[in-house]
Amino acid sequence: xxxxxxxxxxxxxxxxxxxxxxxxxxxxxxxxMFWYRQFPKQSLMLMATSNEGSKxxxxxxxxxxxxxxxxxxxxLSTLTVTSAHPEDSSFYxxxxxxxxxxxxxxxxxxxxxxxxx
Amino acid sequence: xxxxxxxxxxxxxFEEAPVELRCNYSSSVSxxxxxxxxxxxxxxxxxxxxxxxxxxxxxxxxxxxxxNKSQTSFHLxxxxxxxxxxxxxxxxxxxxxxxxxxxxxxxxxxxxVNP
Numbered sequence: 001x002x003x004x005x006x007x008x009x010x011x012x013x014x015x016x017x018x019x020x021x022x023x024x025x026x027x028x029x030x031x032x033m034f035w036y037r038q039f040p041k042q043s044l045m046l047m048a049t050s051n052e053g054s055k056x057x058x059x060x061x062x063x064x065x066x067x068x069x070x071x072x073x074x075x076l077s078t079l080t081v082t083s084a085h086p087e088d089s090s091f092y093x094x095x096x097x098x099x100x101x102x103x104x105x106x107x108x109x110x111x112x113x114x115x116x117x
Numbered sequence: 118x119x120x121x122x123x124x125x126x127x128x129x130x131f132e133e134a135p136v137e138l139r140c141n142y143s144s145s146v147s148x149x150x151x152x153x154x155x156x157x158x159x160x161x162x163x164x165x166x167x168x169x170x171x172x173x174x175x176x177x178x179x180x181x182x183x184x185n186k187s188q189t190s191f192h193l194x195x196x197x198x199x200x201x202x203x204x205x206x207x208x209x210x211x212x213x214x215x216x217x218x219x220x221x222x223x224x225x226x227x228x229x230v231n232p
Contacts, residue, residue: 006160032218043207043224044161093160097218106218108153108160 002028004096006109013084013116021079021112023094030096033077034106035069038091050077084116119144119210123223131231132200138193138226140208147213150191151220152182155205164206167191178202203230 003026013019023033032051036044048064050056050071058064066088068080077096081088091113095106124139142148149168153161165176172184182193191208208223 004160009158034219041225041227043222044220046219049219091158095161095220105163105166106220108162110160111158113158 002026002096002098002107004030004094004107004109006094006112008112009110010113011115013114015085015116016083018080018082019084019114021081021092021094021114023077023079023096023109025075025096025098025107028096028098028107029074030077030098031074032097033071034095034097035067035077035079036093036095038093038111040091044093047079081114084114086116089114089116119146119148119212119221121208121210121221121223123206123208123226125226126224127227127229129229129231130198133197135196136194136198136202136228138206138208138228140191140193140223142189142191142208142210144189144210144212148210149213150182150184151209151211152176152180152191152193153207153209153222154178155207155225157204161207164193198228198230200230200232202228204228 005024007022035047038044047062048056048058050069056069071077093111095108097106120143122141130136151166152164165174167174167184175181205225207225209220
């Protein structure tokens with residue numbers, strides 16, 4: 001099956017710094033990638049949808065200047081948390097859609113545990 | 118807009134017992150339905166999906182689900198669970214024909230299989 005690799009799996013950063021999370025589709029072309037945030041023991045909340053080569057579409061309430069998303073190629077999307085604060089600590093998960101499967105399935109990365117201290 | 122309700126936040130069962138995880142959805146348009154499993158500190162893995170056709174869908178690891186349009190349900194079942202099935206399970210929907218495939222998730226059900 002299709003593989004999505006997310007890196008890093010865990011990161012600890014100081015308050016005020018920026019953190020970049022990478023999401024790569026390893027064996028397929030991802031026209032669309034999604035970024036989710038998951039709080040402990042809760043569901044996944046969609047943050048934004050990115051299409052290759054265009055600006056991301058953010059969900060209501062998500063600060064686009066704080067969560068910068070870049071989808072410059074068909075195999076890579078990045079999420080940068082700028083000026084991170086402790087309340088940004090969370091589990092971030094990306095998913096990608098495969099052109100070949102007629103848009104019915106998305107594949108998920110392993111997630112990134114961000115801790116801001 | 119779509120919404121998903123997973124009626125049980127936690128389901129404890131004994132090993133080799135049958136289990137059913139309940140999922141109901143609400144939508145004004147046709148939807149595709151999915152069940153995902155999440156192990157601790159990991160991403161999501163697709164268990165099964167309903168797109169069209171037979172309402173009984175079989176997935177990986179011995180799981181199956183039945184789509185019931187009249188009851189707007191998509192309950193997940195397994196006849197005999199293993200310790201390794203302990204995980205969080207998410208039901209999700211997306212509207213058919215959508216160009217971006219945006220998933221709406223339920224809040225999840227923690228399945229705990231005890232020896």
